[in-house]
Amino acid sequence: MMTEYPRIVLPDIPDLHKIEVYKAHNGYQAAAKSLKMTPDEVINEVKASKLRGRGGACFPTGLKWSFMPKSTDKPKYLAVNGDESEPGSFKDRQIFEHNPHQLIEGILIAGYSMNLKAAYVYIRGEYHKWVKLFQDAVDEAYANGYVGEKMKSTFGTNFSMDIYVHKGAGAYICGEETSLMNSLEGDRGYPRFKPPFPAQVGLWQMPTTVNNVETIATIPPIMNMGGVEYAKIGAPGHPGTILFGVSGHVNKPGVYELPTGIPLKTLIYDICGGVPGNKKIKAVIPGGSSMPPLRGDEIEDVLMDEESLKKYGTHIGTAGVMVMDEDTDIVAVTLRIAHFYHHESCGQCTPCREGTGWMDKILKRLVAGEGSQKDVDLLLSICDNIEGNTICALGDAAAWPVRGFIQKFREEFEAKVKDTRVFVAPNVVHGKRLSHKDLVFKV
């Protein structure tokens, strides 16, 4: 028999997206309870839960909320990040479809605790259907007096806020929090320098918190059960349940809500039915395409939480688990990932704009069997030049997987190298930086 795991973000209740059903299952009670507490008490409860953001960076949510200035007359905002464009991630979509009211309720609790004027839910443009579904739920919540002016009488408080849905239009970078804010303001989605951080200068120059959809949807159960109880679920350093989106070579791909710290092998073999054709696993990306991979022969004891994955040089990211069987061409996968980041770089910073382009080109050459021995090291040195030298973390997101795949599968890269002697010139000639194309002379 299969173990029963707690499901609190996507409970198995038919038609939960309908407000009557949601209400019948304790819906909006966590908001009612929270709005009777003081805002600080709410934030302390979230701190006690040890909830860490589900958008990729694992930042402690309660702490983030406490950064918002309290004594200010300025309007303050929440941006809920539903851009969900990291390849391998498809979990927030399930919340829009199956449990939208829990997200709305989480927004209200967040809004009350930080005294916000409004929340903007940014949903990627490709999710046309889910934008509509979520907008319907918001309209329903307004009509039932849970959002907007009417919530004052519904909850018997002075607090009210608005919730708006904003549809993106195809740009991965808009998931980065400062890019998202520019996009919401009607500009191109260029990331902004930090500092100032959004809690000081965010949307329309006002204090702003940015949180992932799943993070916010986890708030109502935390308020219902209490932070301390929530912190007992899963791995102590990174507690709770997570929506794992499993794809690639597994028999039953999909989104599964499971406690953090679940063994990767349990996830792949028990929950997802193993690998088609009983093939061996060559690699697993544990948290979306920007996270370094695990080798198939090291997954034996891997647990799926941030602290455990760090020991293997990788991260939980968006918990988008991509499984690759023994026949996978690792270099081709690395190329596909590098190509993606090149395509999505906004072009503001030279190391990211040029570096992603070079990696794309070099990997193309390697896949075509035309690369040289030095290309592999050149890729690593490009990673060195990108990491930490850019405005936003897309640069790192592009470099990490390339570095990770080379570190763990170097032999596969070298096997692609064409067997010719190659001379690589230094990359600066007479003070002029050369593009990689200029650098390689076949002899």
Add this chain to the structure above:
Amino acid sequence: MQIEFTTEELQEVQHHISKYPEKKAALMPVLWMAQKKWGWLSQDVMHYVGELLDLPASHVEGVATFYTMYFKKPMGKYHIQVCTNVSCMLLKGKELYDYTSNKLGLKHNERSEDGMFSLEEVECMGACGGAPMIAVNEDFYEYMNNQKVDEVLDNLK
């Protein structure tokens, strides 16, 4: 062609403006409305949207060109999108794209002469669990193969 929203549509524009503290923020939703109505964003359309929102045409164009989903040229009545990113690639998404491309006789971002179809090789659409996937306009089709692509496309009239 007269480029103007109807009275009703103008009310919707006002509604979008009312959601944000600054008018400029209504640009993305209004560009979506314009694309829905006219199919793509021509210079004239962008100019018109700029006038509605008191924004210079250059700003509207800058934004429209930043986001890949705003069409800067006419696309087909059915815009076929095939994902070739990693999860789809692992399950033959690239082969599926090539098959679709051959079937339609179209390359990336091309439109058929009769205006019925256009094709785009897209990045991850957030449907990795249903890989390989395609989308036709706003609708996702998951767990695809060549035969299913035939079924979906042959039913489009």
